[in-house]
Amino acid sequence: MPGTTEEAAAAQPVVAPLTSAALILVATIEPGGEPAVREALPDLAALARSIGFRFPGSGLACVTGFGSDAWGRLFAGPRPASLHPFQE
Numbered sequence: 001m002p003g004t005t006e007e008a009a010a011a012q013p014v015v016a017p018l019t020s021a022a023l024i025l026v027a028t029i030e031p032g033g034e035p036a037v038r039e040a041l042p043d044l045a046a047l048a049r050s051i052g053f054r055f056p057g058s059g060l061a062c063v064t065g066f067g068s069d070a071w072g073r074l075f076a077g078p079r080p081a082s083l084h085p086f087q088e
Contacts (some may be wrong), residue, residue: 019059034073 029037041064048062066074068085 017059029070029073037070037074 044062044064048060052058052060068079068083071079071083
């Protein structure tokens with residue numbers, strides 16, 4: 001069930017060695033946009049595989065993370081122990 005703690009707590013495997021480059025995409029969830037985010041999350045792994053298939057030697061990896069404010073809006077149950085609001 002989307003939004004459950006069990007689903008949200010599933011660890012993502014990190015199977016690739018570190019690389020010399022990274023691309024970080026930060027997105028803002030507008031008020032009311034939570035359902036769209038929940039709908040898109042299951043498709044991220046397939047999207048990464050699709051892109052990685054086109055560039056087999058690239059070692060593409062996709063890791064998804066959520067900030068403290070987004071966690072409270074997207075998932076039920078307790079937040080991860082070390083998750084806290086960003087301090088500038």
